[in-house]
Structure formats: C-alpha cells, structure tokens
Amino acid sequence: MWLADLLAHGLVQGSFVPPTPIRRFATSRNAQAARERDHPAPESDRKILEDANVKIASAISDTLGRSGRAILDALVAGETDPVKLVRCAVIA
Numbered sequence: 108m109w110l111a112d113l114l115a116h117g118l119v120q121g122s123f124v125p126p127t128p129i130r131r132f133a134t135s136r137n138a139q140a141a142r143e144r145d146h147p148a149p150e151s152d153r154k155i156l157e158d159a160n161v162k163i164a165s166a167i168s169d170t171l172g173r174s175g176r177a178i179l180d181a182l183v184a185g186e187t188d189p190v191k192l193v194r195c196a197v198i199a
Contacts, residue, residue, distance in 0.1 A: 144171070167196060 113119045125133075153164045161182065167175050174196040181195045 110119065114121060124130075153170065156163055156170070161179075163170055163175060163178055167178070169175055170179070177195040178192050181192055186192060186195075
C-alpha cells in the first residue's frame, strides 16, 4: 500500500510495460521454447544418433535432458572414454 500511495502522488515511476505486440511475441517465443524443451526427442533424432553409432538412448531415457546433453557435449568435444562419459551423466 505504501508503494501504491507513493505512485499515486507521483513520487515513484511505474514499471515499464512493453507494448502489446512485444508482449505477445515474447509470450509465444517462451511457449515455443518450453514445448521444444519438454517434448521428447523425435525418433528421427534417436535414429541419427544410432546411425552414428552413438547408443545413448539405451543408456538414458531423455537424450535432450541435462545428462544427455552433457554426454553429447563431451562426445562432440572428442571424449571417447566410457568411464568419463558416465561421469558426465552422474555429475549433470
């Protein structure tokens, strides 16, 4: 109430509220990002990994989850030691 009273007397500025088109864009972008993050990897993505002889889907259930991304990042960086790759999953 104290802040509302200060605002009513012009002693503080109101918060910045972006215009409606910007708010709609940000909302839709955030929703799309959440859908992509929460949706399990399509079978085609798993097939690409399997064709590359990366059998990660048999070791972890969520290839796009934190552990899966950590393992894939380590593979991209050139790591091939299975023990170190397992540690990526445990630490992540």
